[in-house]
Amino acid sequence: MATNEKQRTWSSKSLASSFAHNIFYWAIRFGGRYIAYFMLLFVVAFYTVQPTIRKRSSEYRLRRFGQRSFLGELSDCFKLQMELGKMLVDRAVMGILGEFTMDATDQDKQTLTDLAAQGRGMVLVTGHVGCWQLGMSVLDLIDGPIAVVMYTDENDVDRHYYEHGDKQGPPFSIIDPRGPMGGTLEMMEIIKKGGVLCVMGDRNFGSPKGMVDVKFMGGTISVPISAYKIASTMNVPIAVTFSHRTGAGHGRIWISRVIDVPEELGRRTDNYQPYAQQFAQGLEEFVAKHPYQFFNFFNMWDHKNQ
């Protein structure tokens, strides 16, 4: 999955400067979460009035909310940006003050526990929705090694929660998909140890060859098949998992579905399409429930952007 930079137009890089981020971190340290939320109002308003920023989420908003008046469009865009901002504030609060709670229904907890108890390892496939970056923080509920496939743009000034203060680093290992052989050997190593591999299922980090088309919100998007291929080859289950922010400093994990990919599906990309489609279905169900917690701010339906 050596990243094809020319074909990828989305970016994980923050819109704001390092200085702006530090102001927020300072505000959180000395004033707490709600000061930062208040500051967000002005920052988000500033971005919302910029047509280039609104355009990034326009295709999603059109598909999710339909044709809207100009004021309606501003409102939707503001809410989307605000939810993202609150999630980033919560992430910083967790890093600086250690305050965040993530829960799950008893049924979902049991599902995760049962999958882990099989001892085969598992793949968690998630998306850029809700509070996915904080969802990773509760993976330590599961015994065994945990690895997260994470792409970070160079010079990104935005800090993960475990990068604040004197934190000892994340409670999981990070696999860079730009590494040798796209990090697949590291992914396999985690599974062989009976661990948990967490992969984003909605964006391409690598070769366009490893993509498949799925139906999503009335159109077609391309999603990576790496998770399904690894699950098939190594005979491990997949848990499609999303998290959403339920309030200030609170989130909830949701196990959308468990996918058992048949063994030895081989090299043909199309063989993995039905399983990628199940993920897309889960993602669509998520945005139906939490329309303002979808953070793919690029036109996913335009395949040039994948």
Place this chain on the structure above:
Amino acid sequence: MSLKDTLKTTLVKELDLIDINPTEIDDDAPLFGDEGLGLDSLDAVEIVVLVQKFFKAEIKDAEEGKTALMSINTLAAFIESKQ
């Protein structure tokens, strides 16, 4: 048939590399990337499994894999070291 020849034939057959003749694969050519065999990262998953299945050689961790999966020569050397 030598181990390297068997390896080439197995890779071509199991990875369904229809445009490649096993006899034309250079022993030192990189398996991955634009040069050499041109395999991608998802093929690495397949190779790890087929090396274990057909040659009884387990690639236990990523470091071992990175060394072994460079070329036919390195992969053959790895398999020999495990037998």
